Amino acid sequence: EAGVTQFPSHSxxxxxxxxxxxxxxxSGHDNLYWYRRVMGKEIKFLLHFVKESKQDESGxxxxxxxxxxxxxxxxTLKVQPAELEDSGVYFCASSLQGSNExxxxxxxxxxxxx
Amino acid sequence: QKEVEQNSGPLSVPEGAIASLNCTxxxxxxxxxxxYRQYSGKSPELIxxxxxxxxxxxxxxxxxxxxxxxxxxxxxxDSQPSDSATYLCAVTxxxxxxxxxxxxxxxxxxxx
Numbered sequence: 324e325a326g327v328t329q330f331p332s333h334s335x336x337x338x339x340x341x342x343x344x345x346x347x348x349x350s351g352h353d354n355l356y357w358y359r360r361v362m363g364k365e366i367k368f369l370l371h372f373v374k375e376s377k378q379d380e381s382g383x384x385x386x387x388x389x390x391x392x393x394x395x396x397x398x399t400l401k402v403q404p405a406e407l408e409d410s411g412v413y414f415c416a417s418s419l420q421g422s423n424e425x426x427x428x429x430x431x432x433x434x435x436x437x
Numbered sequence: 438q439k440e441v442e443q444n445s446g447p448l449s450v451p452e453g454a455i456a457s458l459n460c461t462x463x464x465x466x467x468x469x470x471x472x473y474r475q476y477s478g479k480s481p482e483l484i485x486x487x488x489x490x491x492x493x494x495x496x497x498x499x500x501x502x503x504x505x506x507x508x509x510x511x512x513x514x515d516s517q518p519s520d521s522a523t524y525l526c527a528v529t530x531x532x533x534x535x536x537x538x539x540x541x542x543x544x545x546x547x548x549x
Contacts, residue, residue, distance in 0.1 A: 327480070356536065365441070366481070366525065368536040379536060414480065426537070428480040 325349065327429035329415050335435045341403040344432045348397070348417030355398050356418075356426075357390060361411040369413075372398060373420075384409075405436045438463055443526050443540035452549050456513040460526030460540055463507065470502055470509045471537065473525040481525055485511065516547045 328347040336342050348355045357369040369388070370380040374395035383390070387406070392398040402409050412431040419425060442461045450456040458472075469488055473481040485500040487493045487509065493500045499512040509528075513520055523544045527537040 358537075363541075365439070365541045366537075366539040368538070371536060382536070426483065428482070430478075430480045 327415055327417050327427050329413075329429035329432050331432060332430065333433045333435075335437065336405055337437050338407055339404045341401065342405055342434060344400045344402075344413050344415075344434070346398045346400070346415030346417075346429060348415070349427055351419065352417035352427075353395070353420045354418045354426075355392060356416045357398070357400055358414040358416065358428075359411050360414065360431075361408070366414065369400075402434075405434075407436050410434055410436045439540070440464060440538050441526055441528055441540035443524075443543050445541055446544040447546055448543055449546045449548055450516050452516055452518060452547050454516055456516045456520065456545055456547070458511040458513075458524050458526075458543050458545065460509045460511075461507055462509070462526075462528050462538075464528070464530065465504075465507065466530055467507075467528040468531050469529040469535075470500070471527040471529075472498075472500060472509075472511045473527060473539075474520075475523045475525060475542065477523075484524075513545075518547045518549050521545060521547045 330345045355372040358366050360366045368382040371378045372392045375392050389401045414431045415429045472485045474484050475481045487500040487502045497514045501510045523542040525542045526540040529535040
């Protein structure tokens with residue numbers, strides 16, 4: 324069974340550009356989460372989808388970040404325009420309904436904004 | 438004050454010894470506690486979760502929870518070089534599906 328897949332694994336962009344990160348959760352997982360780790364800091368929650376609905380987006384830093392999950396399958400996280408402080412590793416995770424103890428993480432996208 | 442605190446390490450432990458990793462949390466309402474292992478450049482991988490006060494054992498790993506002291510720990514017995522990784526403590530504020538609040542992690546090195 325395929326795990327959580329994230330694409331790209333690395334992205335280097337200039338300040339002001341747009342970047343879109345993609346996450347393919349494990350098939351059948353209704354819950355999809357985005358997290359971010361800025362260098363030297365802890366992994367922080369960004370938002371949570373249940374199927375195609377945003378359950379909790381309290382961790383989204385500002386309106387330059389837009390997350391979508393059309394059809395309740397894969398999700399995208401767009402940063403537009405990117406700023407230097409957006410650099411970090413963006414993790415996606417997925418789980419079945421009602422099972423936080425079976426949360427699976429992807430390998431992350433390393434985003435560098437220059 | 439950070440919500441979840443961990444000593445960043447590095448923590449060095451001889452092979453075969455017991456590695457002890459500690460975590461404190463500030464929110465008394467926290468309900469679920471998790472330990473993740475993360476190898477460099479890889480995804481966090483769940484090792485243990487614990488909900489109730491006391492010990493929970495799984496193979497070489499034991500999680501210990503003390504809600505009165507707001508303290509959770511992970512013991513690794515018979516440490517192996519393959520246990521060298523960063524260990525992340527995480528909590529949620531209720532059971533079921535909810536966002537995890539992570540500590541910064543403790544880097545553990547097992548010395549052969």
